[in-house]
Amino acid sequence: MSQGLERGGFERDRGEFARGARALVVLPDRGDTRRDAEARLAETAGLADAIGLVVAERIALRVRAPRPATLIGTGQMQQLADRVRQENATLVIFDAGLTPVQQRNLETGLAAKVIDRTGLILEIFGERAATAEGRLQVELAHLDYQAGRLVRSWTHLERQRGGFGFLGGPGETQIEADRRLIRDRMARLRRELDQVSRTRGLHRDRRQRAPWPVIALVGYTNAGKSTLFNRLTGADVMAEDLLFATLDPTLRQIALPGIEKAILSDTVGFVSDLPTQLVAAFKATLEEVVSADLLLHIRDIAHPDSDAQRSDVETVLTEIGVAPETPRIEAWNKLDLLEPEARTDMLAEAARRPDVAAMSALTGEGVAALMAEIAARLTADHRSYTIALDPGDGAGAAWLHEHGEVLDQHEEEGRLVYRVRLAERDFARFRQQAATPDDEG
Incomplete structure (x- = not known):
């Protein structure tokens, strides 16, 4: 062995x-x-x-x-x-x-x-995986890849092991034994990753019950996802001019115009011809993308193969089960690297498209407009409601501020009247836990 x-x-x-x-x-x-x-x-x-x-x-x-x-x-x-x-x-x-x-x-x-x-x-x-989950995923992918290459990797595996007893026959070759051990190890890894997936699912269920909208950053590796993530959250996720600078998913809370709290998720960058072993192994990690309320597709618009990279990302999204109807915004990043004429043309093209925001995560140009567009997408199904609360209902007032956009607040007949924009599901939840408000839709 x-x-x-x-x-x-x-x-x-x-x-x-x-x-x-x-x-x-x-x-x-x-x-x-x-x-x-x-x-x-x-x-x-x-x-x-x-x-x-x-x-x-x-x-x-x-x-x-x-x-x-x-x-x-x-x-x-x-x-x-x-x-x-x-x-x-x-x-x-x-x-x-x-x-x-x-x-x-x-x-x-x-x-x-x-x-x-x-x-x-x-x-x-294998070198970049920093967490226990990441190492499990990489090991599973590597075992899957190497299972068919044992002859190349270890020449000693061709020898045979003897059978048991007088009628045991020639036995199995060493390579067959090691392949069996690899299969057993892969089965154990899959069980451990299934447990990770269940744990992540419980966390995700709790977030959905909160509920705070989840925005998942996706994009080709080195497109600038982590740089944008750091700018929006104040985090210090590794963001270098390096392919696959980050592998493990990172989630942070952010505030958006009209949305007091949202969850921003940074995931592994994609690449053309991403090994199928990795797509399968990182399924648990990429589930954050599948369940997101909005996908923010970061594109390196200065790259000569930007269009091809976009197609590669869309291919991987389809492979991991992202629904075509999932709302998404394309963030055309790295405007600062474009020549003046190309930059002018790119800005004009972005202005013509409702699903595009041009920006530079490095300099901050266009980031505020991008955040406003994200908020607009997430609140597209929100309606305006008039809600009256007792002056002492501080918990109710705090809930409205946290889950909606308070447009107006005034006192009327001894009660505090709020005009607030809410998602229909949030309005239904509020009615269940508070006095029934008037709906002026």
Whole structure:
């Protein structure tokens, strides 16, 4: 049994590359993507930089007919091997999905460690997961990914274990035993994550009974979600020019125009070709997005692939079960990075669209208008009610201020009369716990 599995867990191939290792980033360009090749290479190089790798060179290879054994052609393999030697690289990162056979053959041909896009993203998530829940999710995703790659990872696993008794037969191979142990470990992780999901669901139910509206920040990684989150909440969530700077969800209370209390949720950034293992493993975390009252989609409008990134985010939202009718606002972020002419055009386009707010989370430009738009969306179904309270009913008055927008307050015939905008569900709740008010709708 492998040492990592003997301890009841799973260990990745540590030591094969480390921080400061020199790497080549390779994009097998099949001509079937809407993305700019240079932007895609830059993104993958950014992912590599996120775990401290030194990208020595970025290479785009035109692949007309992918080869089952190596993905790329023989001549391209030789060219890459030459570049590996010249750059003294110990790692080659393929911005594509590789089968276990392709990965093994490429490592042999290039004489270097080879990982694909999924492996790179999993490595980042493994390093960044800070909470117990995050580590469980990453371990589950990594086990799922590595289950089919044991032959490549551990050559000693091909030996057999003897059967029991005289008629036991040849027994099972070591790789079969370790695969069984991995399946058992994955089952335990899923049970633990189910418990996390139930606990999160109880917290969510309590919030809904409060009820305070929940706004979920979503967007492509490095679009500026955490920067905006910090500006709106005064929090100190890690916000660097770094892909996947934050993984674990963060919730904070904020006030909005006409809404005394709302919950803002910052979640993991999305990325193109997000590994299915991660989408499944992070389901518990992403449930905050599914149940949100409003989605705030933060877009890096200065990025050359901004439209493609938007499509990638919408794809992931569909995969995790977000209803198409869930209200959402697009926040076109990073206006400060646009050239004057492009900025003027972008502001004009945003002004024409009711679902868009242009802003800069870094400088604060447009943030106040964005908050006003969020409040308007959340209170779109609110109506105006006239409610009379006894002067000593401080609890009732506080409730109205907390759950609605008090438009007017005056005294009439010894009672305090409030004109307040409330959601219909809040008005119904108030009627249940207080004297029945008059409705002037």
